[in-house]
Amino acid sequence: QLQLQESGPGQVKPAETLSLTCSVSGYSINSGYYWGWIRQPPGKGLEWIGSIHHSGNIYYNPSLKSRVTILIDTSRNQVSLKLDSVTAADTAVYHCARVRTVAGSKVGNWFDSWGQGTLITVSS
Amino acid sequence: SYELTQPPSVSVSPGQTARITCSADALPNQYGYWYQQKPGQAPVLVMYKDSERPSGIPERFSGSSSGTTVTLTISGVQAEDEADYYCQSGNSSATFVIFGGGTKLTVL
Secondary structure (H helix, E strand, O other): OOEEEEEOOOEEOOOOOEEEEEEEEOOOHHHOOEEEEEEEOOOOOOEEEEEEEOOOOEEEOOOOOOOEEEEEEOOOOEEEEEEOOOOHHHOEEEEEEEEEEEOOOOEEEEEEEEOOOEEEEEOO | OOOOEOOOEEEEOOOOOEEEEEEOOOHHHEOOEEEEEOOOOOOEEEEEOOOEOOOOOOOOEEEEEEOOEEEEEEOOOOHHHOEEEEEEEEOOOOOOEEEOOOEEEEEO
8 A cells, every 4th residue: 555654854944955755655656656745834725846757757836946856766765855945934744645647638637645744844 | 827716615514515616717628636634634635637536535525627617516514524625736738736725614
């Protein structure tokens, strides 16, 4: 059964770089699918950060693209997220998720399995 | 800019039907998706490709699409359905994902 588990430092200082890891079990990320990161500030809605495929294809939210790097480590079956120059506005629960895609007369991506998420607080 | 618009809140009594709408100009060319999120939990996919229900999601959940609006319908609402519901879609090349602002469903 597919399971995703996020891990991170819990707290990051302003202007520093946030680094998170998503460990995937029950499925080899080398076998396909995109893998995504989504965040949710406390009491607010969901925001897509970006998605990556083991082939190297990556898509980022334009609003975060200048600060975000998403990497995939197939040997460890992990996906990582780095967010530079964080501010208090980056305080959120960060989720990783598997991305499903469809192509045809309509196209689309959706997230069918989510990790529980990890809370990252940006504070000095 | 591309936005998905949901009502902030919907309230229904147990056993009634709840309808949550999501609208955007791009929706006719894109599928809509729905997630349920209960407090302190990760979102759960309850509808994909406008009207397809994942395995394990009760049959009282259904979805539809008409013009610029997708709708999540919960028939015979139960107390356990009280949650936040988010719609989601994307751009025409599937390289961008956007979520609606969320709708809080209250079961009276």
